[in-house]
Amino acid sequence: MSKQELQVLTGCCTPISEAALDPAQAADGAAVFKALADPIRLRLMSIIASAGDEICVCDITPHFEVSGPTISHHLKVLREAGLVDCERRGTWVYYWPLPERLTWLSSLLSAPAAAGL
Amino acid sequence: MSKQELQVLTGCCTPISEAALDPAQAADGAAVFKALADPIRLRLMSIIASAGDEICVCDITPHFEVSGPTISHHLKVLREAGLVDCERRGTWVYYWPLPERLTWLSSLLSAPAAAGL
Numbered sequence: 648m649s650k651q652e653l654q655v656l657t658g659c660c661t662p663i664s665e666a667a668l669d670p671a672q673a674a675d676g677a678a679v680f681k682a683l684a685d686p687i688r689l690r691l692m693s694i695i696a697s698a699g700d701e702i703c704v705c706d707i708t709p710h711f712e713v714s715g716p717t718i719s720h721h722l723k724v725l726r727e728a729g730l731v732d733c734e735r736r737g738t739w740v741y742y743w744p745l746p747e748r749l750t751w752l753s754s755l756l757s758a759p760a761a762a763g764l
Numbered sequence: 765m766s767k768q769e770l771q772v773l774t775g776c777c778t779p780i781s782e783a784a785l786d787p788a789q790a791a792d793g794a795a796v797f798k799a800l801a802d803p804i805r806l807r808l809m810s811i812i813a814s815a816g817d818e819i820c821v822c823d824i825t826p827h828f829e830v831s832g833p834t835i836s837h838h839l840k841v842l843r844e845a846g847l848v849d850c851e852r853r854g855t856w857v858y859y860w861p862l863p864e865r866l867t868w869l870s871s872l873l874s875a876p877a878a879a880g881l
Binding site for chain 2: 663665669670676681684685689690692693694696697710744746749750758
């Protein structure tokens with residue numbers, strides 16, 4: 648799924664507690680959940696999302712006991728899912744969260760009382 | 765992961781936009797996201813969550829073009845993740861959502877401004 652295609656997932660959505668997803672919506676949503684369905688990626692996402700601002704990959708890797716290339720692979724999956732973005736500056740790559748996608752997932756799973764918040 | 769172990773995931777939580785997850789929290793959270801990281805399961809979850817009340821498996825299967833045993837397998841994964849529960853009555857099994865788990869996931873992914881809602 649390209650980042651452009653995933654744009655349709657932002658700015659939505661009706662919670663699943665209010666309306667069933669059609670097959671296309673379910674396929675798109677499942678792809679984003681898949682990006683978070685790994686302990687390393689979910690922890691990476693939380694480190695980037697809670698950093699307050701952008702965070703250097705050099706400040707991310709010390710949190711993990713896996714190799715740099717492994718971290719890079721997982722960051723790429725998060726980026727392709729539209730959950731984070733990044734920019735290389737000199738030696739290091741800096742990451743920041745794309746809150747629209749998290750908000751979309753959050754509202755998709757919200758209870759009816761919280762819909763639209 | 766047993767249903768009992770997953771109980772710790774309810775009644776929480778600090779959004780990942782506010783605090784990074786520790787490895788154990790990330791492992792638990794990723795396991796629940798994995799249950800939703802499949803198009804059939806996410807659609808099943810939305811059908812059960814939006815039914816308003818419990819729903820007979822006989823009203824679920826017509827939405828899908830896959831076999832009954834395949835649907836049963838995916839429903840079992842959702843049940844083991846603590847997202848739905850069920851009861852057999854006579855010929856049919858009836859499913860209902862467990863909203864605490866959806867609320868937990870929703871707040872985990874919520875933006876800081878929506879935290880605690």
